[in-house]
Amino acid sequence: MATLPTNAQEAFRWTDLAALSSAAASTRGGAADAEGYWLDIVGPRILFVDGVYAADRSTPGHVALSPLTLDTAHPLGVQASGAAGWSIDLSATKVADTVQIVHLSTGAENHLPARLTLDEDAVASVVETYVGSGWTNRLTQIDLERGARLMRSVRLLQSGGFVSIRDEAVVGEGASLVSQFLGAGGMGSRIDAQLTLDGDSAFVDYGGALLTREDQRQECAVAVRHAALNGSSRQTWRAVAADRSQASLAARVEVARGAQKTDGEQSLRGLLLQRTATVNLKPELEIFADDVKCAHGATVGELDAKALFYLRSRGVNEARAKALLTTAFVSDALDRIGDETVREAFAADADAWLEATL
């Protein structure tokens, strides 16, 4: 294993590096199955088993599979560069079917790079699902040219181990990147991103819901940089923590000098299902332009006792009332998934988590 970051580094202070190391030290061969994770959507399906492309169980369509060397300084992301990975390269105005990718890991560690390049006005969508165990490490670089649109939904459902995701995106003029995450497995996780709104009037919506229980720790660490005029960004993150678990949300908005008329919105909210759980929130704003609007909110709380009693007074039992209110809390993030089939699948995963937890 290459050198890992440490918790002494501010950017990794909440990362469960012990879980990552122990996942990496596990042995391959854990039981895991990709079936049941494919959604009823037309388009290519790609299965990676321990980071290796499973050709006999995939229909790649417009997805290319080849070694990718990607330039990054990220300490986890860099470990995926050079390995065999996947890429999508869409020409101008091309609208491609939704790509589904299942990352199945059976133990130990695996690293995989990906590159998504969308030329002018091209439209792509990707749904990724992580299942199994072990340390699953991913680096994804995204380049959206003028007017291109990428919709991406990622669910982390590994029963154990650790998933680390590093996204690096450059969003061009009038282009749009919408990416939503759901962490509803038993693994530790880190969703790490550096997203740059590079062209005027670019749009980024990057957020999700992290659900943790027992001794699990999940986190996001996202930086959105506004480097051009008129950009809009949305970061809506919800964390639900039960038992002794810890969910951490660190989200940063940087507005570069001259990035006037920026409209940034950041909403980080945590819900503690028990008082032994922890939610860390770290909203950051760094603004070097004077004509900008950056709304931000960060709150941690418990379920509203008044709402709970209201539901119970109408006949709903305690566990179900808590589940309904928690689902509503999480839906702020999951409702941002545009495709109904994907949205419903993610909501069902969140419901299953709640059912098992409450």
Add this chain to the structure above:
Amino acid sequence: MLNIENLHAEIDGKEILKGLSLSVNAGEVHAIMGPNGAGKSTLGYVLGGRPGYEVTEGSVTFAGEDLLEMEADARAAAGLFLGFQYPVEIPGVSNVQFLRESLNSQRRARDEKPLSGAEFLKLARAQADGLGMDMDMMKRPVNVGFSGGEKKRNEMVQMGILDPKLAILDETDSGLDIDALRIVGDGINRIMRRPDKGVILITHYQRLLDYVQPDFVHVLADGRIVRSGGKELAHELEREGYGAVAA
């Protein structure tokens, strides 16, 4: 149907109900009137089973069962409905989902078959129509962005759908204009004025009682019922004030 005897209850160590007794039989509408701080809302919450209200003495039986032993949701399933003075907003949960979940939870608790989506929507539409609420409002998050009057009408729609045996309505008339008051009053009569049902109307004012004629009026002061009478008592209160009547 409901029998309250010598009920004492406190919140945060402060005694609010100080020996309240009241009996409600099927087919009866009881109005409970009284000044602010008399314990009217506390009575509603204690009967509804809200956490934080501690009963220190006395008993409450509902349809032969010890009500105070039951969880709030079990009370609802047994046929008790609490109409809230301040209905709660629940962002992210639609009215339809909330009510279907409520009704089917009650039905399951009573070993009845849950209603299908279509059956439920038909019932919801009929009840919403009766109270002048359109289905668009029913699909919106529970009480979010509703005016005071809309929230109270929504309470009545819920009551119509859940079809309780006993309704305790806490200041259902507050915040209503004249038209809304009539709609809500008509709703209460239509849903609850039945030989097998009972109503406790908690109110400050006489005006709702013009629409929903009570069989009994009680004056609650300092945690006890200090006077009971027929509907003429409400007029006397309106004329002379609580101070004179409760003294």
